[in-house]
Structure formats: structure tokens, C-alpha cells
Amino acid sequence: MNLSLRRLRAPLLALCFSPMGVSLAQAADLQPPPPPIPDCKSYVLMDFRTGAIIAEKDPDLQLPPASLTKLMTAYLTYRALAEGRLHWNQQIPVSNVAWHTGGSSMFIQPNLPVTVSQLMHGLIIDSGNDAAVALAQAVAGNRAAFVEEMNAEAQKMGLEGAHYSNVDGLPDPGLHLSAMNIATISRNLIQKYPQVIDISKIKYYRYNHITQRSWNPALFGHPSIDGLKTGHTNAAGHCMDTTAIRHGRRLIAVVMGAPNWPAGVNDVVALLDYGYTFTGDVEAVKAGTVLGKYSDPQLDPEDFAVKAAEDVWVTVPEGEQKDLQRTVSYDKLGDKAVAAGAVVGHLQITLHGKVLGETPLVAAEAAKPAGTIGTLWHQAENAL
Numbered sequence: 001m002n003l004s005l006r007r008l009r010a011p012l013l014a015l016c017f018s019p020m021g022v023s024l025a026q027a028a029d030l031q032p033p034p035p036p037i038p039d040c041k042s043y044v045l046m047d048f049r050t051g052a053i054i055a056e057k058d059p060d061l062q063l064p065p066a067s068l069t070k071l072m073t074a075y076l077t078y079r080a081l082a083e084g085r086l087h088w089n090q091q092i093p094v095s096n097v098a099w100h101t102g103g104s105s106m107f108i109q110p111n112l113p114v115t116v117s118q119l120m121h122g123l124i125i126d127s128g129n130d131a132a133v134a135l136a137q138a139v140a141g142n143r144a145a146f147v148e149e150m151n152a153e154a155q156k157m158g159l160e161g162a163h164y165s166n167v168d169g170l171p172d173p174g175l176h177l178s179a180m181n182i183a184t185i186s187r188n189l190i191q192k193y194p195q196v197i198d199i200s201k202i203k204y205y206r207y208n209h210i211t212q213r214s215w216n217p218a219l220f221g222h223p224s225i226d227g228l229k230t231g232h233t234n235a236a237g238h239c240m241d242t243t244a245i246r247h248g249r250r251l252i253a254v255v256m257g258a259p260n261w262p263a264g265v266n267d268v269v270a271l272l273d274y275g276y277t278f279t280g281d282v283e284a285v286k287a288g289t290v291l292g293k294y295s296d297p298q299l300d301p302e303d304f305a306v307k308a309a310e311d312v313w314v315t316v317p318e319g320e321q322k323d324l325q326r327t328v329s330y331d332k333l334g335d336k337a338v339a340a341g342a343v344v345g346h347l348q349i350t351l352h353g354k355v356l357g358e359t360p361l362v363a364a365e366a367a368k369p370a371g372t373i374g375t376l377w378h379q380a381e382n383a384l
Helices: 066-082 116-124 129-140 143-157 179-192 196-200 261-278 371-383
Strands: 002-006 042-047 053-057 204-207 210-213 225-233 237-246 249-258 279-285 290-295 303-308 312-317 324-330 343-351 354-363
Touching: 042 179, 042 261, 053 179, 053 261, 066 116, 066 129, 066 143, 066 179, 066 225, 066 237, 116 129, 116 196, 116 204, 129 143, 143 179, 179 196, 179 225, 179 237, 179 249, 196 225, 225 261, 237 261, 249 261, 261 279, 279 324, 279 343, 279 354, 290 324, 290 343, 303 343, 312 343, 312 354, 324 354
Parallel strands: 002 324
Antiparallel strands: 042 053, 042 249, 204 210, 225 237, 237 249, 279 312, 290 303, 303 354, 324 343, 343 354
8 A cells, every 4th residue: 555645735625525425436447347237226335334335326316215214214213212212111102193004014003002112123124104103103293293303314414315205105206215315324324223233134023913024035045134124115116225244344235116026135135245246345544543744843843743533444346455545634733732632634545546535634742832943943953
């Protein structure tokens, strides 16, 4: 890995890059190309750790998401649990509205006890529309208020173009998401609430004396796949949001609008196989690694070490690790005091000119203004 150091005497410009969503296809010529998947409307293959997009087809196309809508329902319920507004063993009253919700169901009913834990299992495994409504009412009081929370959270997550109009995914002209939106929600959900996998990997669930098979057909026959959600309506087709973990590495494959479940399973498995075979994650820099020295005669000491503030992992095509480059840029600090740990620059990891990862650089020790005499003395020393 080549190390390129460049000193900026002007303040470092704000960077417009976010590692999540960077496309490897733009960073390098992948060989072989991703598998052809002509029978779906769009897809995204994302690396969970880095957020890199390994393969894509019309990733931003807004489409009916069917029950993939429930990913946001689950996310907001987990948030309410984390904040103590709900509790796993808390019993939830079942309204007539929830009871009579159409479509897929976990078969809750008024006067039959049901807990938040049971509703979450029914939501994710059974894809229960009734469970989605009951949870929305428990979290926000009513469905309309919950939908407002869904759209507010979509904005926070940066889900461009996404819009929610209900909590369950039943057909509605105002409900649409893209494959990229779905992958991003899934990554955020697993990052913040990894316990969702403990539910999404379950193949059968029993409630109200009824045992149902998971609506995720990819769980059967593919041991590395442990989630996450599927959906189907006539308008949406067969939609799959699948995640797998192999040798400690997690990928997320989203396929929208497949013609049937077998085709959807074949598509996500082909994408996952491709990602695991032809790409890998590399820890390009460890947090705390010293990457150079900052020099300024206006400071005392004039030279001090700088180190990476964070670990930087990047996703690279197989065999191209050697082509990664580091670029260090420094801010102009002037004669102001610098605290140990203060940001003094920036590190970028690039592949063929494309930024794959980045981290701030921080001072390894404190520095104080040298003053006029000290500055002149440092300048004179440097001139010798």
C-alpha cells in the first residue's frame, strides 16, 4: 500500500464522500461482472461492515415494497424498546383495527393475550399485518402518528425518494421504496439492533395454536442466510431482503420485483455468492496508527505525531488490495493551541482514484502557541 503525504497550507475543504453506498464497480473494473439478473426490477448487493455497493441494478428506482415496509416498523419498535417506552414481556391490547387488518396475519385477536415479543416474532417471521398495526398503535398511539415517525426516520437515514403511507405494506400509491433504501434500512437495523437476527433466522413460529412457516424462503437450504424480510403483492411482485454471514463477513442482498419466490431466492443467492467470491473486506487502517507528523513553526512543539481516529475498513475486488492508497491531508491550524486528540487533518483510502474510506486524523499530543520569539526561532532552525 502506497503512502502519499501532502501538506495543505489552506484549510482542508469539506469532503462530500460517505463510505456507505460507494460503488466498487466505479472504483475498479470487476472481473467477472455481476451475475445477470434480468427477471427482477432492481437489486442491490451491499457489504454490511463498510456499506460498499458491490453490485446494483436500478438501485434508486422507487417501487412498491410490500412487506419490506415492516423493516421500518421493526426499527421504530426496537427504538421504543431501547428507550424504555415498551418492554418485551409487556402485554399489548389488540384493537379491532389490528384484528381486522387484511393480508398476512399472525392471528391476534381482542381478549387473547399477546406480548411485544410475540408481536415482533409475528411481524418478522409471519409477516403479520395485524402485528404491524398492533405495534404501531402501542408505540405511537395510532397508525397515522406512527407513519409520521416512519417518514421522519426515513429522512434521518437519508432514504432519498422513500415515502411511507402505512405500517404494513398493503398496496397504496403513496408507499414506495428503492432497493437502496431497503439495504440502508437493513444495515441500520442490524447495526443498532443486532438482536433482530435472533428473530429473522427462525424458520417456524407458533401463536394462537397456529404454527406458521417463515415467509423468507431463502432460510431453507442456505445455512449462511439468517434474515431478514420478504414481501409480496401483485403490484410489488416478490421482494426479498436477504442477509447472510460467511466467515464473519455479512452481506445484504435486496431484490425487488422478482416473478416468483424460487426466482427471488436464486437471485439473492447468486448475488451473495458473487460478493463473497470476488470481493473482500480489508482493515486499511487501525485506530491509533501513527500516520505522520504535523509541522508548524507557530506551535510548540513544532512537530507532533498524528494518528488515525477510527478503524477504516474497505471493500475491495479480489486481488486489488495492493492497489489501495492512503492520502493524508492536514488542516492549517495557525497559532492556536491544539489539544491531544484534536482533529488536525484527514486520511482517505482510495482505489484507482475512488475514495473507499476515510477517517479524521488527530494530534497524538498537545501543542501550544510558540509565540513570536518561538516562531522566529523555529523558522531560523529550519533555515539552517
